[in-house]
Amino acid sequence: MMERWYIAFNTVGSPQDILSRLVPAVRQHKLSDFVVRFCYEKLTKNNRGQFYFFVGVVSAQRGIVPESIHSEFYTMLNRLGLRDSGMHLYFEEIKTGNWISNELEIHNLRQIKMLKPAKLTPSDPFNYASRPSIEKPDISLNESYNNLIYWLSAYGRGTWRQFKTACKELGLDPNSEYSRRIMRRLRSLGHVELTKDGQNWFIAPPTLVVKDSNSRQHQTFLAGQRSRILIQELEKVAQVETEPQPYSDAPDVIRVTFTSQSVVESFRQDFEKDYHPVYMAGLAGFEIASNLPDLEFWETDLPSLAIVKANYTFEQWLSNGFKSIELPKETGLYRLTHTSSRFDHPQLTLFYHAESDSWRKGDWYGLRYLMMRRTGETCEFYYDHNLKRLSIAMENRPPDIYERSLVLASGRLPIFRNGQVIFGDVPETLAHMLANKLEAEFIEYKGI
């Protein structure tokens, strides 16, 4: 059994000077297995000049320098002008005795050199409040988005951190700013789901979604889990077309046109036999919208959080921005920052219902929409009957799950124009149904 002990030297001058001579001397005299560290009292104005310098060594017993290196060690000390006066201590004795009056500076020899892992800080994937949308398409990223969905399909499930890392690695989010929006778009397209706390994701089932069309052919598009083999097999029995999203900021729409319903069914049976099931979603936009609750029920169904107000500082959303406040008193949208630094607490964006003194968690657009409705602001849905387009002001974007029903009407993400978010190929009945459920004013434009 070896012991680690320290030789104390009462000396004058500069500890850095001693250190700069000692470190190479230990290597030169091949004493690295014996001398392991140095420590000295941090210099202050009062103790400038004289100080203790401790040399940490390892041997079988305190005070015993092994025979094999005895001469080498003392030769080195002599050369450096250091004299062992027999003050041999354990580290505890240095710390608790009268040897030092100030903090210790420590220098270790032969310490690990390693790549410092990047610090992982928690973040909320539902909170995309302050990140701007990318409005210029970057076609060069198309392939990376397609690869992202292949990668997600292969994993099937994973953590939010893992998703962010993948987005970064694929060049989609080099500065870790856009992963939340990427995730939101994938959810809107019915590709991925998040757990309620947002910290885990699951790929959605591989599905053929029927597109509302007057054509006799059976027009569908793919949602959820996808693989190259699925597309290759589809190509054998149907017409498969790839269409980039409006801003090339999500995986391509894969449009699949079958000649008849029976071809769809026979494909599904064959593919399931060889690989896995492929589901049929019908008119997913309608199906989803029909099953969504009204805004009031949606609000009560949001997860509620118990917040100890003393633990947070608060900002309230007022006139398109968060403003610091003392304590929340009014119903509205708030940003909460934890005062403790013990954990890496994420910043929270929550809806506060003053009457019931309750806090609700949800997606950013959803909470903002709720705040607007609950504070008496009107939200307007403009529907163009001719173009089958639904336009909503950017600041009135509906909760994610409602928006999903609009996106899945066409399989395409919305476009942005003049402060409006515009969804294409939306049947009037669907637009009307959503406006009703979301307490929005439905304004129809029928053209001239």
Next chain:
Amino acid sequence: MATYQEWNNAIIDYAIQGLSIGTRVFLSIDDETLETIGFMFGDRPEGGWSQDFINSVRGLCIHKDQVRLSRFTNPSLRDSKDRPKYVGFLAAMVLAAHYMGDTQEDKPVDPKDYFTHLNKLLGLFDKPGRTKGLDAGEDERLWQDWANWLRNQGFLPTARSGDGPYKYVRYPISQALLRQSDKNKLWRHFTSSNWHKNYDEVLLMQRIRRDAQYLTKHLQAILDPKGDMWLRSYDAISSACYEVYEEWREAGGGDIRSRSKGPRIRTSLEAKIYRSEDFFSGEVDYFIFPPQPKQLINAQLSVDYNGDSRVLEQERPGWYLPLWSLDIVQLNEGLKLPIHSLNSSIKDLYLPARDFWVLTLDPDTPESGIYASWDKGIELGTEFILLVKEQIQADLNRLRDEGLLEWQAMNPVFDRWCEYVGVTILSESEARSSLNLENETLRLTLQPHTSFSINLTGGLRAPRGGGWIIGHAPQISVAAFLPDAYLSVFDDLERVIFSTNIEVGKPIDVPFTQPGSYRIVVEQSGQSDEKLIRILNWEDISSRLMDFGQIAEELGVVIYGSLVRN
């Protein structure tokens, strides 16, 4: 009775099943392993599965008193599914090396006697010297093809030739990890030293290393931390020793190890713990995390707890999905839960009471941020979490004060339990042995088994530890106590494609331009370590089979993707 082909395929499966990509593979076949593999064939034949295996090899490979390798080398070494046809024969060669080791007891293995044992095994009793029909070096191409096949599957081969006249004999000998005499000695040592029955694999290995002087010469050789075997085969040595320990524990720690006439019977599973952190509050939960031993890959198990019953479902080869969360009493006192199984002998799942747990990042997807006690030990250059009882804190402070350990934060998690987050080892093992700590187990557990390590960071990983996607390979760095090291990268054909001096602690990019398996070798101060990196095409990854109904239940959603659940 099983055919040679059935044995051949079953041995291949047994050798690689449940292993992560990049693992070193040993063809360590002995009587007990054959009994375990044979168990899957059905009713045990009268002479035992070991003899059945030998008969199948003799039946196919021996003709007119000599070996006929052409039986599985013609027209190809591989079958229609590209699986090697000769592994049964190589296993027989390893079995002979085991038998030789057993008769030589504590003496070093003498390769001179090897053919006597192989001849006997192959039924060529009166034939001294080299086995007839097996010309010098003829078996080498089988070993080399086995190595190539393993590399293509993403594993690291371990069979190596020797020097001098016994060059080729060294191949089978290099695969015989623990001989009966080694196992017997370990068993006796566990009993005579009164070892506890609650060691995990990491602690067990540290104790075995500490007591190596009392063990056989062969064990001393393979446990030598500066030896090639130790550096390159630590995981396999550790698993083999732990298997003996589990056997000893199952037997109640008796004096004499009786040689098994049947498969290894396992009646209990030792649970680990799995960490989960509440995103909003930062509160931490721990879950029971059952491992899945190789023998249980096909077993159906269900476990009871507080009136609830759950089927153990595979999370990945080697692990079941985490079960219930643990409370403070269970963490303090341990837990034993009954297991029901119709096709295995497992009776219970138990969680040992420990003073501390070491939690490391998911080895297959470290970027997931998931920590669990995977029991792989601590690797230099990586951060881990220590969940400790309050009384351990003084020792940890001591280690930090002496510059041996550091951490980013310490948080209380349960009453009298704390979590140390972002812990890293700063110094060599020898430095820790110079300190007096209250908890000896802590000291042993916190000792990495190497003095440097290869770390792979970043890139885009394929699922289930399958490798990295082309164009998104990881960066390579070395964690060590000396400032530099030498790095070489070999391709599938063992050609050096890249080599350089590498500054310790600095990541470098290696140009992996083609898909394939690459061997990364790092040398420092006369020692070397290696890792395997597999680079895949996008086409190589396929969709994961999912139970979407169950996931929807788990998520508690009515709308799942584009589907509305009825």
